[in-house]
Amino acid sequence: MxxxxxxxxxxxxxxxxxxxxxxxxxxxxxxxxxxxxxxxxxxxxxxxxxxxxIGGLAELRGIAVADNVLTIGALTRHVDLARSPEIAAHAPLLTEAIAHVAHPAIRNRGTIGGSLAHADPASELPACMLALDATIVVRGQAGERRIPAGDFFTGIYETALSAQEILIAVELPIAQRNSVHFFYEFARRHGDYALTGLAAQATVAGGAFTGLRMAYFAVGDRPLLARAAEPLLNAIVTPALLSEASKALAEELDPQDDQQASASMRRHLAKVLMVRCVSALLGRPDLNAGGAV
CATH class of the missing domain: 3.30.43.10 (Uridine Diphospho-n-acetylenolpyruvylglucosamine Reductase, domain 2)
Known part of the structure; x- marks a missing residue:
């Protein structure tokens, strides 16, 4: 066709x-x-x-760091994100996530702005924006708007971007000392859309999280922060506490059945990812070995 x-x-x-x-x-x-x-x-x-x-607009390309903010132009390609030393140093979650975006041919042409404006709920980059507490910069004839990532994605292929605006950049706070990240997705084959995925960012001090942000994708009509589970984990995590957080996560997610996976399967995979994430970021294999899910 x-x-x-x-x-x-x-x-x-x-x-x-x-x-x-x-x-x-x-x-x-x-x-x-x-x-x-x-x-x-x-x-x-x-x-x-x-x-x-707008593909020829050089003003919308590039990566810059200033005043503790990492700014990425909307036309910056996926392959440029993967190769950028600035991204690797200040937003390593993105470096890791980009390797899971489709295939090399797609990454060589696809742009971060295009991915975010498309707002596919199974896409990796929108979830990363939530985990990294990004600000989406859009411009219209009346001027610029800065929209928190949590307010930008509004539904399946829907955003707060109006038909008369262009997404021009993404602003990320640079990773702080003791910052840690996690990224993993379940997919039938590498490059396929995820069945369930998780992007997370936090700082660790004294064996506990501060500011943990866990953003799931492919479990709803938009990327979702685990708002009910996160507060429970900003403490010294025990297997019992992790089990409680898993139950809270299962209750707040509302995935749909489709030909790829059932809602119950996606909910189960989301819980598995949370346990793996917490265990990996805290360096606590005992949390994953104990069957907390």
Whole structure:
């Protein structure tokens, strides 16, 4: 199947792109890396009258560190994130997660902004943004908005981004001393969409967590922080406490059945990942060996 007919415009600047979006409204779609948009066009899941190509806008590329903030331009490709020494030093969770995003051909073209704006609930990067407490920077003709990642993802393929705005950057607080991270996903094959996945970030002091953030993906209509379980684990973790947190997690998740996995399977895998995460980050193999789930 091929895409329905559409007009094409190659934006010369962010301002030019915004002018086109304002003029065409819901009938326009933004093209960055194209790894999500092009399949949707070819399957005729969407029917835009105009595709606005922002792929040539150098101002939306690059990685910079200033004032304890790591800023990533929206058109920065996955492969650039994987190779960046700044990402490895200040947001190593991203370095690890990128290796699980699809396949090399996709990572060579896909962009961080495109992934976040697409908002696939089974995607790795939106969950990483929650775990890292990111701020999503979007721009419209009226100016910029900075949206906490927890408020940006609103549903399946839905975000707080309006049709007249462009996602231009991501801002991350740099990893602090004693910062630790965890990333793992269950998938049928490497590169497939995850059945269940977990991205986590925390600091460890005195054998206990402070500020633990566990963001799950592929267990709901958007990436989800384990808000009920996290407070229980910001203490000296015992097998009994971990079991209590597992029960709290199971109650707060509401996954759906589909052809890939049942809701009960996803809920079970989420609990397994939480135990593995806590055990690994604290260096406590006893927590994983004891069957806390």
């Amino acid at each position: 091929k895409a329905s007919a559409f007009n094409y415009a190659r934006a010369t600047s962010v301002l030019n792109a915004l002018e086109l979006l304002v003029a065409h409204g819901e009938k326009a779609k933004v093209l960055s890396g194209g790894q999500s948009l092009m399949p949707a066009l070819n399957l005729r899941l969407i029917y835009p009258e105009l595709v606005v190509d």
